[in-house]
Amino acid sequence: MSTIITGMGAVSAAGLGCQETTTRLFAEPVTPQATTRLTTSLTLPVFEVDLQSSGKTSRTQELLDIALAEALNSSGLSGSELKNARVGVCIGTSVACQLNDIEYYSQLRSGNNPDNRPVETFYQGNPAEVIQRKLKLSGPVFTIANACSSGTDAIGWGSALIANGICDIVIAGGADELNRVPLAGFNALGVCGDQPCTPFDANRKGLNLGEGAGVVVLESLAHAESRNINPELMVAGYGAATDAYHITAPHPDGIGLEQAIHQALASAEITEQDIAFINAHGTGTDSNDRCEANTLGRIFGEQVKYLSTKRFTGHTLGAAGALEFIFTAIMLQQGRVAISSGFKVLPDDIPFAPITRQFAGDFSYAMSTSLAFGGCNSAIIIQKVR
Amino acid sequence: MFIKGIGLISGAGIGLAPLQIADGVIPNLIPDELIKSYKLPRMMRRADRFSRICAVAAKEAVTDAGASPEIMKNSGIMVVSAIGPHRTTFAFLDELLDYPEAEVSPTKFSHSVHNAAASYISILCGINGMSLTITGFDNPWFNALVMAETALQQGSCQQILLVGADENGLLSKLLEANLDKELNRDKFTECAVGMILSNQADADDYCSISTMHNVKADLIVSKGSIKLANGNDTLINNDLPSGMFGNALECIAMAIRANN
Numbered sequence: 001m002s003t004i005i006t007g008m009g010a011v012s013a014a015g016l017g018c019q020e021t022t023t024r025l026f027a028e029p030v031t032p033q034a035t036t037r038l039t040t041s042l043t044l045p046v047f048e049v050d051l052q053s054s055g056k057t058s059r060t061q062e063l064l065d066i067a068l069a070e071a072l073n074s075s076g077l078s079g080s081e082l083k084n085a086r087v088g089v090c091i092g093t094s095v096a097c098q099l100n101d102i103e104y105y106s107q108l109r110s111g112n113n114p115d116n117r118p119v120e121t122f123y124q125g126n127p128a129e130v131i132q133r134k135l136k137l138s139g140p141v142f143t144i145a146n147a148c149s150s151g152t153d154a155i156g157w158g159s160a161l162i163a164n165g166i167c168d169i170v171i172a173g174g175a176d177e178l179n180r181v182p183l184a185g186f187n188a189l190g191v192c193g194d195q196p197c198t199p200f201d202a203n204r205k206g207l208n209l210g211e212g213a214g215v216v217v218l219e220s221l222a223h224a225e226s227r228n229i230n231p232e233l234m235v236a237g238y239g240a241a242t243d244a245y246h247i248t249a250p251h252p253d254g255i256g257l258e259q260a261i262h263q264a265l266a267s268a269e270i271t272e273q274d275i276a277f278i279n280a281h282g283t284g285t286d287s288n289d290r291c292e293a294n295t296l297g298r299i300f301g302e303q304v305k306y307l308s309t310k311r312f313t314g315h316t317l318g319a320a321g322a323l324e325f326i327f328t329a330i331m332l333q334q335g336r337v338a339i340s341s342g343f344k345v346l347p348d349d350i351p352f353a354p355i356t357r358q359f360a361g362d363f364s365y366a367m368s369t370s371l372a373f374g375g376c377n378s379a380i381i382i383q384k385v386r
Numbered sequence: 387m388f389i390k391g392i393g394l395i396s397g398a399g400i401g402l403a404p405l406q407i408a409d410g411v412i413p414n415l416i417p418d419e420l421i422k423s424y425k426l427p428r429m430m431r432r433a434d435r436f437s438r439i440c441a442v443a444a445k446e447a448v449t450d451a452g453a454s455p456e457i458m459k460n461s462g463i464m465v466v467s468a469i470g471p472h473r474t475t476f477a478f479l480d481e482l483l484d485y486p487e488a489e490v491s492p493t494k495f496s497h498s499v500h501n502a503a504a505s506y507i508s509i510l511c512g513i514n515g516m517s518l519t520i521t522g523f524d525n526p527w528f529n530a531l532v533m534a535e536t537a538l539q540q541g542s543c544q545q546i547l548l549v550g551a552d553e554n555g556l557l558s559k560l561l562e563a564n565l566d567k568e569l570n571r572d573k574f575t576e577c578a579v580g581m582i583l584s585n586q587a588d589a590d591d592y593c594s595i596s597t598m599h600n601v602k603a604d605l606i607v608s609k610g611s612i613k614l615a616n617g618n619d620t621l622i623n624n625d626l627p628s629g630m631f632g633n634a635l636e637c638i639a640m641a642i643r644a645n646n
Contacts, residue, residue: 040487041486041487041488042487042488094499094500097470097500097521098470098472098475098498098500099469099472099475099557099560100475100479102479102482102483105476105479105483106479106483108556109480109483116560116563119560119561119563123523123561126521126522126523126524128522129522129523129524132524140529140532140533141522141524141529142520142522142529142533143520143521143522144518144519144520145470145500145501145519145520145521146501146517146518146519147499147500147501153518157518157533157536157537160536160537160540161532161533161536163540164536164539164540166532166536180482180487181475181478181479181482181495181498182495184482184487184490184495185478185490185492185495185496185498186495187487187488188488188489188490188491188492188495189492189495189496190492239542240515240516240517240518240542241514241515241516241517242463242504242505242508242513242514242515242516242517243508243514244508244509244512244513244514245509246505246509247496247497247502247505247506247509248496255514256514259514263542267540267542372501373496373499373501373502373505374499374501374502374504374505374508374517374519375505375508375509375517376501376504376505376517
């Protein structure tokens with residue numbers, strides 16, 4: 001698997017655009033607050049993006065549009081280049097694949113005849129199909145609904161489409177807005193924290209939801225070279241495996257995650273010693289962090305260098321994997337690794353502490369991992385080639 | 387790739403025979419009694435209707451293929467749906483409207499997540515390979531076949547269990563009023579289709595199937611010269627309901643015909 005990354009765009013509470021995000025990742029995170037946008041009785045801290053919605057389309061689409069514009073701009077691809085290439089789209093989401101407009105549904109349920117716009121927005125708002133229509137693309141289109149690993153899987157399978165010669169270019173990523181349904185749902189599951197999240201910490205109390213979008217432009221080496229692109233970053237490996245254990249909880253021994261990591265290493269043709277650092281899923285929940293940290297420790301040993309960036313963004317669901325892929329790429333580009341913000345005390349159930357001091361180096365490979373509802377586990381490896 | 391097993395639950399019944407007997411006249415709702423009559427293990431006792439019909443199609447496909455537990459362990463699961471478990475989504479919205487937010491059902495929420503069905507199937511069929519849930523309105527079945535072929539070529543799993551499903555309900559009714567009539571997608575046919583796909587040929591395969599990547603959503607099903615292009619070559623008859631999974635049903639019909 002050798003897919004070149006030629007463009008990136010990111011929007012989250014960590015910043016509007018990759019430049020602002022880069023600055024934030026190496027500084028103090030913002031403090032999550034109770035939502036100001038949603039009508040809810042829940043006062044949980046969340047990470048909202050400072051963006052005024054136009055109301056013309058879904059907020060998820062607005063976030064995606066921002067990240068897409070930045071990614072396409074940074075790739076330097078022209079409209080004619082997109083038109084003449086085999087371009088696929090893979091976008092992960094959770095919220096955008098459901099019609100969950102509560103006000104509309106309430107009206108409908110009451111026997112009223114509400115304006116049908118939410119249905120049209122839903123039908124016309126399938127994120128990958130929107131991008132295909134907007135850019136007039138003709139390749140295969142996938143909106144991936146793998147819950148919290150959707151963004152990683154969208155990039156991983158997007159890379160596979162290029163590696164297998166199906167596409168020259170794939171626009172891949174993930175997007176999700178903050179929404180009342182997952183807010184109430186995750187709260188009902190008892191996994192939301194009432195304080196800023198502290199991934200892998202002894203006093204971790206749960207996750208904070210967030211919103212955002214991350215988009216990358218992936219290209220075959222041949223196509224990138226035809227545009228005189230000198231590759232800097234590439235997707236070197238990807239693995240995905242399912243726990244076959246429980247519909248919400250990860251396997252306590254992390255068997256699916258371990259398989260996904262080994263698959264990713266094998267497809268990159270490298271060993272665990274080649275991985276400079278791992279941007280873990282690290283939600284700040286009890287079960288995720290225990291499963292993930294123990295699995296990473298088992299595979300990478302006591303020298304494991306891992307962090308979570310959730311304290312910067314909250315859990316952005318379908319966008320999380322894509323944003324964290326971009327954060328990982330940024331750290332590779334910068335040659336320095338951020339700390340696992342929020343971590344202070346190593347708990348008894350986690351073998352090795354995450355990164356507590358920034359460090360620099362001339363890194364070649366880094367990994368980003370995702371775990372999700374449904375027992376989905378994914379690992380993706382980025383290589384810095386110059 | 388090769389079709390090794392097929393499973394189906396539709397308004398006509400479970401399996402392929404009722405579909406053939408129905409001769410294109412398929413009720414657009416699967417009777418709840420039919421779903422309940424299908425024996426699923428205890429671990430699925432809380433599963434919603436969408437996950438159950440997906441599980442039936444999956445289990446039928448695995449049985450039809452005669453796939454061993456060892457093969458299934460090294461297989462991947464893909465579920466594709468236009469609107470997913472929307473009945474459960476609306477049931478969760480009911481919770482939000484009827485109860486305090488802090489007291490809503492976590493079970494309804496977790497089942498409203500699109501990949502709950504894939505999760506149940508992975509447990510039911512003992513699948514430890516990749517798991518992928520895809521949604522879309524524009525030929526989702528064909529795109530799923532493209533991805534299944536990609537996953538098999540990657541070599542990360544031995545087989546793919548591909549399940550396509552959509553339920554009829556309030557959302558499908560709302561959408562029917564909004565769908566693009568020119569694309570002949572004005573009716574939802576409730577069904578769940580399961581296929582076991584592999585790159586390894588066997589004498590018992592239904593047929594081979596491959597996708598064309600440079601033309602949007604085109605597909606070739608081949609055993610000899612049979613092909614299907616974007617659902618235009620309907621094989622049961624032209625009265626086959628052409629909802630989101632009309633294409634999947636056509637694909638099955640082609641496989642049966644190719645096998646015969």
